[in-house]
Amino acid sequence: MTWGTAFGELAELFLAAVIALVALWPLHGAIIGMWRLPMLFRLRPITTSLVSLVVCVPTFLASVFTFGAGHLSGHLFMTIILGAWPTAFGVNWWAWHSATLDLRSNAAKVRNELSRRIGDRVVQPTKAWASFVFDVERARRRNEYEPPPI
Amino acid sequence: MPLTLGFLASVLLLLPGLVALAAFNFRTGRAGARRPDLQLTAINALVASVIISVMTHYLGWLVAAGAIDAAIAVHEGYPAIHLGAAVPNPVGAYYAAVTSGNAMSGPSAIAVAALLALEVFAVLGLVTGDSFELVMDRLDWNGQGWVFQHITRPAENGYAPIGHVFTSAMNDGYGVAYKGVVIDARQGANGELVAITLARPERFLYEIGAFPKPARFRPPWRRQQETPADPVTGFTLHGKEYVGGVVQLEARVISNVVVHSIAQSLLDEIADESDSEAAA
Numbered sequence: 533m534t535w536g537t538a539f540g541e542l543a544e545l546f547l548a549a550v551i552a553l554v555a556l557w558p559l560h561g562a563i564i565g566m567w568r569l570p571m572l573f574r575l576r577p578i579t580t581s582l583v584s585l586v587v588c589v590p591t592f593l594a595s596v597f598t599f600g601a602g603h604l605s606g607h608l609f610m611t612i613i614l615g616a617w618p619t620a621f622g623v624n625w626w627a628w629h630s631a632t633l634d635l636r637s638n639a640a641k642v643r644n645e646l647s648r649r650i651g652d653r654v655v656q657p658t659k660a661w662a663s664f665v666f667d668v669e670r671a672r673r674r675n676e677y678e679p680p681p682i
Numbered sequence: 683m684p685l686t687l688g689f690l691a692s693v694l695l696l697l698p699g700l701v702a703l704a705a706f707n708f709r710t711g712r713a714g715a716r717r718p719d720l721q722l723t724a725i726n727a728l729v730a731s732v733i734i735s736v737m738t739h740y741l742g743w744l745v746a747a748g749a750i751d752a753a754i755a756v757h758e759g760y761p762a763i764h765l766g767a768a769v770p771n772p773v774g775a776y777y778a779a780v781t782s783g784n785a786m787s788g789p790s791a792i793a794v795a796a797l798l799a800l801e802v803f804a805v806l807g808l809v810t811g812d813s814f815e816l817v818m819d820r821l822d823w824n825g826q827g828w829v830f831q832h833i834t835r836p837a838e839n840g841y842a843p844i845g846h847v848f849t850s851a852m853n854d855g856y857g858v859a860y861k862g863v864v865i866d867a868r869q870g871a872n873g874e875l876v877a878i879t880l881a882r883p884e885r886f887l888y889e890i891g892a893f894p895k896p897a898r899f900r901p902p903w904r905r906q907q908e909t910p911a912d913p914v915t916g917f918t919l920h921g922k923e924y925v926g927g928v929v930q931l932e933a934r935v936i937s938n939v940v941v942h943s944i945a946q947s948l949l950d951e952i953a954d955e956s957d958s959e960a961a962a
Contacts, residue, residue, distance in 0.1 A: 567814070605748045606752035680943060
């Protein structure tokens, strides 16, 4: 984008800085969300598949309709970078929404134990949190764990 | 290419793998028992580092190709938005510069630096993420052995590893020992115990060689009756005193260590009962 004048150059620089800052959100989401998806799929395959379809297909179509056909890898890139975090968020929220209070409490107990160890924020079972699905798995493994015999 | 630049180029190529190792060492250092750091000189660490680097660069190549294609798609969809001249894929440009010895153009160099930074953050996101932790949870990746099975895993699964540490400080058959929750155990490169730390320990004396003295004369029919069911070991524990705080014992004073894992919930119940009894 170029305006040709000194003011235009300044505005361009400012706009670039704003876009860069805004772009941090999908970037952060992609970096964190991308790595969550394989494990989410392993733990909740049906939910993850459905949410991926709901999030990624409209994102891909929106990208194609907005910027035109062609450049398949570009559209895939935008779909992944914009869709990874919402997919992870959606799976997590749906899993929390469909869980019983006991399951939420057990997961929250494990999460808070970890949080206290690393100085993180304490969660409440009445409100969804980002790593709910993983904490449910941790709670399940903890219940199955047997220490070495005394 | 000069040796110095070649070394720098190699380090840059291996950077994602090195960052993964550093993040892994930092991550495991936060566990209840500190694990020995993965050394780059260890073959498995070096191989892992190279594999992670190669895979990261491959993914980086895909991401860069997608990003460049997306920028072109945006420009073609809306020609007013000009995001600058298209640069060659940074991974390919880097390898081309290294193999040819020619300097990269400014935008290419910036693209390489940006992609490298992205790769580093992506690796950090992977290693410090929940998925990685769940995958690595049950694996003794650092080769901790008994410390992993009897201290680290119980501590991470709701059990308190209670350690009895018998020291080599002896006087007249009496030795000093400590009992407490193991909060830190350090091992050397060969897996040997370097130091162990107990929280709120109790200190007690143990006695070696305290066999009951036999009577000078007993008739044969009494000797059979007085033989105990369990043989006497000659090892006697004496009264404990609460020390509190934290005690760290180094390997040179440790004679041996016994670890029992007790459910944390059970310890909490006992603590609650003790509190209520004290209040009454």
